[in-house]
Amino acid sequence: MATLFQAPTAFSASNKFHFLSLSERKRQMFVVRSDARMNHLPTTGVHSSLTQRLLTNAVATKADSPTSSKTGHELLLFEALREGLEEEMERDPRVCVMGEDVGHYGGSYKVTKGLAPKFGDLRVLDTPIAENAFTGMGIGAAMTGLRPIVEGMNMGFLLLAFNQISNNCGMLHYTSGGQFKIPIVIRGPGGVGRQLGAEHSQRLESYFQSIPGIQMVACSTPYNAKGLMKAAIRSENPVILFEHVLLYNLKERIPDEEYVLSLEEAEMVRPGEHVTILTYSRMRYHVMQAAKTLVNKGYDPEVIDIRSLKPFDLYTIGNSVKKTHRVLIVEECMRTGGIGASLTAAITENFNDYLDAPIICLSSQDVPTPYAGTLEEWTVVQPAQIVTAVEQLCQ
Amino acid sequence: MALSRIASSSSPSNLLKPVSLVLSLRRRSVCTSTTTEQPLTIETSVPFTAHNCDAPPRAVDTSAEELASFFRDMALMRRMEIAADSLYKAKLIRGFCHLYDGQEAVAVGMEAAVTRRDCVITAYRDHCTFLARGGTLKEVFAELMGRVDGCSKGKGGSMHFYRKEGGFFGGHGIVGAQVPLGCGLAFAQKYCKDENVTFALYGDGAANQGQLFEALNISALWDLPAILVCENNHYGMGTAEWRAAKNPAYYKRGDYAPGLKVDGMDVLAVKQACKFAKEFALKNGPIILEMDTYRYHGHSMSDPGSTYRTRDEISGVRQERDPIERVRKLLLNHEIATEKELKDIEKEVRKEVDEAIAKAKESQMPKSSDLFTNVYVKGFGVEAFGADRKEVRATLP
Numbered sequence: 001m002a003t004l005f006q007a008p009t010a011f012s013a014s015n016k017f018h019f020l021s022l023s024e025r026k027r028q029m030f031v032v033r034s035d036a037r038m039n040h041l042p043t044t045g046v047h048s049s050l051t052q053r054l055l056t057n058a059v060a061t062k063a064d065s066p067t068s069s070k071t072g073h074e075l076l077l078f079e080a081l082r083e084g085l086e087e088e089m090e091r092d093p094r095v096c097v098m099g100e101d102v103g104h105y106g107g108s109y110k111v112t113k114g115l116a117p118k119f120g121d122l123r124v125l126d127t128p129i130a131e132n133a134f135t136g137m138g139i140g141a142a143m144t145g146l147r148p149i150v151e152g153m154n155m156g157f158l159l160l161a162f163n164q165i166s167n168n169c170g171m172l173h174y175t176s177g178g179q180f181k182i183p184i185v186i187r188g189p190g191g192v193g194r195q196l197g198a199e200h201s202q203r204l205e206s207y208f209q210s211i212p213g214i215q216m217v218a219c220s221t222p223y224n225a226k227g228l229m230k231a232a233i234r235s236e237n238p239v240i241l242f243e244h245v246l247l248y249n250l251k252e253r254i255p256d257e258e259y260v261l262s263l264e265e266a267e268m269v270r271p272g273e274h275v276t277i278l279t280y281s282r283m284r285y286h287v288m289q290a291a292k293t294l295v296n297k298g299y300d301p302e303v304i305d306i307r308s309l310k311p312f313d314l315y316t317i318g319n320s321v322k323k324t325h326r327v328l329i330v331e332e333c334m335r336t337g338g339i340g341a342s343l344t345a346a347i348t349e350n351f352n353d354y355l356d357a358p359i360i361c362l363s364s365q366d367v368p369t370p371y372a373g374t375l376e377e378w379t380v381v382q383p384a385q386i387v388t389a390v391e392q393l394c395q
Numbered sequence: 396m397a398l399s400r401i402a403s404s405s406s407p408s409n410l411l412k413p414v415s416l417v418l419s420l421r422r423r424s425v426c427t428s429t430t431t432e433q434p435l436t437i438e439t440s441v442p443f444t445a446h447n448c449d450a451p452p453r454a455v456d457t458s459a460e461e462l463a464s465f466f467r468d469m470a471l472m473r474r475m476e477i478a479a480d481s482l483y484k485a486k487l488i489r490g491f492c493h494l495y496d497g498q499e500a501v502a503v504g505m506e507a508a509v510t511r512r513d514c515v516i517t518a519y520r521d522h523c524t525f526l527a528r529g530g531t532l533k534e535v536f537a538e539l540m541g542r543v544d545g546c547s548k549g550k551g552g553s554m555h556f557y558r559k560e561g562g563f564f565g566g567h568g569i570v571g572a573q574v575p576l577g578c579g580l581a582f583a584q585k586y587c588k589d590e591n592v593t594f595a596l597y598g599d600g601a602a603n604q605g606q607l608f609e610a611l612n613i614s615a616l617w618d619l620p621a622i623l624v625c626e627n628n629h630y631g632m633g634t635a636e637w638r639a640a641k642n643p644a645y646y647k648r649g650d651y652a653p654g655l656k657v658d659g660m661d662v663l664a665v666k667q668a669c670k671f672a673k674e675f676a677l678k679n680g681p682i683i684l685e686m687d688t689y690r691y692h693g694h695s696m697s698d699p700g701s702t703y704r705t706r707d708e709i710s711g712v713r714q715e716r717d718p719i720e721r722v723r724k725l726l727l728n729h730e731i732a733t734e735k736e737l738k739d740i741e742k743e744v745r746k747e748v749d750e751a752i753a754k755a756k757e758s759q760m761p762k763s764s765d766l767f768t769n770v771y772v773k774g775f776g777v778e779a780f781g782a783d784r785k786e787v788r789a790t791l792p
Contacts, residue, residue, distance in 0.1 A: 096586065122586060128616070133575040133609030143564055144514070146586060167569055168576060176557040176565065177548035178769040193638020213770050234771035 010377035046107040072255045078248040080222035081111045084229035085149070089119055089256065092147065095233055098125040098134055099151030099188075108153050109189060109248050135161035135186070139168045139238075142184040147233060155190030155242065156202035169238045170213035185232045187241035191282055191332055192380050194246065197367035201376075202232045205242055205309050206338040216265055216309040218242040218281045222252040224307060227261030235263060242309070247282055266313035275326040275390055278317060278343060280306045283330045283381060290386035299390055301328075316352055317343075324391045330381055335363040360389050433459040435729060439664035440721070446646055448653035448682070451671035461507065466722045466732075467664050469499040470741050472523040475532060476692075479522065479539060482752070484694045488539045491568075492553045495523040497660075497691040500718035501626055502527040502667075504665025506595060509673060512589070516564040516577040517596035519554035519688075524596070528561035532751030533758075542758035543545060549761045550769070571604030572599060574623065578610040581621035581681075592620040592676045594669070600631025602645045614681040615652055621681045623649070624658065624674045632694040634701045635639040645684035653679070658717040659686030689716065702792040712744045 077085070091094045097112055103126035106113035116124040118311040127134040131152065138148040152158040159164065165186065171181050192201040205216055215237050217227035225243070232239035269284065270291060279287045284305050291301050302320055306313060321327055327347055340361040347359060362381045369379055407599050436454050443450035478494040482488045495502070498520070506514070506527040517524050522535055530546060538545025539553055544745045546556050547566075556566040564580060567573040577595025601607065602625050615622040625645040627635050646654030653675070658669040665686060689712045693700025700709070726732045746757050 009717075051624060125617070128609070128612055130606075130609035130613060133578070133613055134608040136575025136583055136606065137613065138562070141515075141583040141586070143576070144583040144587075146581055146583045163569055163572055164575065168567070172565075173772060174769045175547055175555040177546065177550055177553040177560075179547070179557050179559040180564070181772050183772075214497035215771070287682060338525030355542065 002298040019073070047169070063273055072253045074251060074253045075222055076107055077219075077222045077225050077243075077250045077252075078111050078250065080226040080252075080254060081219075082113065082115070084226040085233075086118075087110065087113055087117060088230055089115065089123065092233075093165075093171050094145060095147045095149065096123045096125065096141075096150045097151060098138055099149075100127055100129055100153045101124060102151050107151070109243075109245075111248075112151070117219045131160040132159050132164060136164040136168065138184050138186075139164055139182055142182045142238075143172070143180045147183045147185075149185040149187060150187065152188030154200050154201060154202075154245075155188045155204040156306050158186065158188065158204060159202075159207070162207070165208065165214070165238075165240075166211045171262070172275040173213055173237075175382045181236050182238045183236050184238045185229075185235075185241060186238070187229075187232070187242045187243060189245040191242075191244040191246065192364070192369050192376065195371055195373055195376055196245070196369075197371050201369035202335045203338070203364070205240075206333045208240055209310050209339060209342060214238045214240055214310065215263055216240045216242065218244075218309055219307070220244070220247060220281050220284045220305055223254045224248060224261055224267060224305075226254060227259055228263065230260045230305070234260065238293060239263065244282065244353045246282055247251050247285075264311060264313055266316040267305040267307050268302075268316070269305050270301065270303040272300040272324070274324060275328055275384070275393055276317070276320040276324045277301050277303045277328045277330060277390070278306050279303065279330040280309065280339070281332060283332050286381060286383050287330050287386055288389070290383035293383065293387050294390055297387075297391075297395060298312065301390060306343070312343060312346055312351060314346060317347065320356050322350045325354055325361045327355065328386070328389050328393055329359065329361040329363075331361070331362055331363050332380060334366045335361075336366050342394065356392050360393055362386065362389055400454070418558070424487055435459060435462070437663055437725065439667065440661045441664075441697060442660050443484070443664070443668065444646070444656040445651075446501055446644075446654040446656075446677065446683075447651070449450065450655060450656065451667050453667075455667045457663060458747065459729070462722060462726055462729075462731060465503055465507070466719065466726060466737065466748065467740055467744065468503045468527070468721045469662070469722065471497045471532075471744045471747065472502065474741075474744050475526065475535065478748050478752060479536075480692070480696065482536070487727065488754075489541075490520065490552055492696040493520040493694065494537070494692040494696070495520050495690070497685075497717075498628060498713070499523055500662040500686045501596075501624075501663055501686045501688055504662040505624070505669045507662075508668040508669035509594070511560075512578070513561050513591045514562045514564055514580040514584070514593040515596070515672070516573050516580060516593065517566070517571055518570065518598060518601065518772075519566070519568050520598070521554070521556045521566045525556040525558060525561075525566070526561055526605070528558050528563035530556065530558050530561065530563070532650060532748060533754050536752050536755035537758045540755055540758075541760065542755060543761050543765070546596040546757040548769075555709065571601035571606055574601070574604070574607045575610040575624070578614045578619060578621045578681075581614060581619040582617065585617070585619050590677060592622055592673050594622045594624050594745070596624045596626055598631065599625060599627040599629060599636045599643070599645060600634070600639065602627075602648065603640055611649055611683075618680040620676040622669075622684060623652075623674050623681060624684045624686060626686050626688055626689050628690045630703065631679070632691075632698065635703065644685075646683050649681070652681050652683055654683040654685065656685045656687065659688030660712075660718045661721060662718055684757050755766065 023237045102112040103116035135150050138150040141148050153291050169182055172182055190204050217228050219228045232241050277287050287303055294301050302324055304320055329340040329343055333339050340363050344359050344361050363383055365379050370376055435457050438453045442453050456690050473496050476494045485490045502523045534546040538547055541549045543549050554568040574595050574597055577593050581593040627645055646656045655668055656663045668684055671685055675682050723737055
């Protein structure tokens with residue numbers, strides 16, 4: 001495989017672009033970083049021979065598809081997650097999955113389908129409905145060096161395990177003075193689905209974001225789903241991977257070669273000049289839909305999928321703000337205390353001088369998600385609102 | 396390290412020689428005096444009560460050395476906790492301080508039955524358990540006073556003692572949260588085919604937590620080598636057990652899981668029960684041990700401990716069931732040591748504790764940059780840079 005990515009064009013001069021060529025499959029792997037630094041992967045028994053130059057932020061738009069149309073393979077997002085999971089489980093025997101119905105049933109969203117027959121009952125574990133306990137057990141196992149992946153059938157159920165996630169998962173490394181690492185991955189689907197009701201449409205990223213010691217990432221495409229899954233599993237820190245119920249059936253062509261993305265980096269979805277739109281997860285698609293309308297109207301929005309919810313990639317975001325001077329945040333969290341609220345504060349604190357207009361943050365309404373379809377539509381940000389907001393910003 | 400490994404001196408006459416000879420908490424391989432491996436068989440104070448299993452025998456195999464080491468270790472723990480009490484009142488220790496005096500037999504007896512590869516996890520009354528797992532007095536006092544030489548570098552405090560090399564996993568502030576963690580440790584042991592077990596300790600207050608039963612259910616389903624040990628000191632802070640639990644027979648509350656009720660003030664009974672439990676759990680999955688014990692202090696330093704129980708009760712237990720007194724009587728009755736020798740040990744122990752406190756006081760407070768260390772493990776480049784990645788906002792290890 002010669003080239004894998006096409007370099008994004010509109011980027012600040014300080015970034016370098018390189019083409020990466022990979023030789024064999026399972027030997028080589030790389031971490032894509034925005035400033036072309038190489039990353040040493042903290043693993044045992046794995047080659048991390050990164051002699052090639054690294055490519056900065058790959059652009060995952062349809063137009064600049066990472067691979068030429070014939071290479072790579074097409075799959076759905078949940079299959080991409082499964083591929084990442086399977087590769088990591090093959091690579092490292094300490095990786096195990098625990099959750100409700102992940103084993104024999106194959107996972108309620110089929111992310112773990114086929115893994116139980118392949119790896120056995122001790123590595124793909126069906127748990128009873130006891131989130132507090134099995135999340136705690138995952139953390140306890142991680143303290144000894146295992147690398148468990150805890151699946152919440154719906155992220156909202158993990159509220160029952162909040163104590164374990166906050167106190168034990170996030171803080172143990174600190175309170176033990178660095179003695180124990182917690183290399184756990186907590187993942188599951190969240191977000192507003194199709195009329196699932198209030199309790200099954202929660203956005204937990206806003207509750208977890210203050211917990212010190214954890215990292216949070218949100219995947220949005222099959223490409224970044226697989227890459228982030230692998231990065232999360234390899235990370236020595238506890239990582240919470242937010243998936244979205246409505247994105248599991250997205251199809252994309254992803255490379256055959258092994259790749260791992262960086263957990264702290266944002267993704268430049270569409271470079272532009274007029275306004276920076278920051279988004280993540282499902283709202284990315286609403287934004288891209290609005291972007292089509294905006295382009296027709298003559299605007300040039302720069303769309304960034306922030307991906308890393310904790311910590312924010314203020315480097316990429318900052319470069320974008322310095323270029324466009326206008327920021328619109330589109331998120332699915334509620335207005336109060338969501339990711340958008342924190343991001344607004346972070347940008348205002350750090351880049352206030354570069355802003356020509358106040359930041360607009362479009363979030364979901366501060367209501368429990370109603371069941372009725374029309375009401376549910378009004379709870380979440382729709383493309384039309386995004387268009388209006390951009391027009392307002394760019395006056 | 397004060398309580399480190401093995402003593403090497405060989406003093407013929409005096410079994411217990413002051414400074415040069417250290418009777419370690421790793422019992423058995425102590426000094427080789429003329430009273431060598433003098434094996435003894437002693438009966439526990441009361442027979443064990445069993446639920447869904449056969450109780451182990453009352454006769455415990457031990458030795459003179461072991462009893463002597465029990466005495467010393469428990470005396471050390473007792474002295475350490477009393478010293479912590481004074482330090483707290485002198486405002487050198489702040490926040491919460493939960494003292495273990497009265498319950499020493501549980502920590503010491505458990506340690507005698509297991510190896511360092513078995514895991515132990517407990518709640519916030521962890522000073523003595525930490526010591527039993529190989530911690531040093533200096534680390535204890537430094538951590539309590541918030542100094543860098545503490546076991547958690549001053550960032551954990553009284554409720555967060557950990558010792559990775561000793562297989563001691565803490566040290567947890569939230570009641571009951573350590574039990575699922577403990578079952579996770581057992582899961583990891585089973586996963587790695589270790590042939591070791593995990594002791595997850597909790598109190599009678601935590602025995603009513605749902606997560607305990609959740610974790611027990613999973614452990615029983617997956618056959619994990621988890622031993623849940625309820626240190627029943629009969630009071631959950633200010634609430635007596637009969638007011639908190641409809642069924643205060645905690646060893647039976649596991650229902651399908653077997654249980655054993657043990658006199659937690661008798662270090663030999665504790666040792667026997669833990670030994671039994673280890674063999675049992677490796678074969679049959681989880682088991683609950685209820686240690687009937689008592690704490691002399693209140694729940695913590697801010698609790699006088701006398702508003703919900705009478706002083707007569709406390710002094711009654713101290714007179715009749717005190718673990719150190721029991722071992723002292725055994726040592727005297729079996730003529731392993733004289734009154735004077737035991738008093739000398741206590742004096743020596745007191746001196747050791749005082750020296751450790753003095754050393755701990757000399758230790759530094761953490762630097763301001765330590766605020767940001769150990770939040771994350773340096774893995775995939777988690778660095779706290781300023782927004783432009785040019786200036787470093789925090790120094791990370």
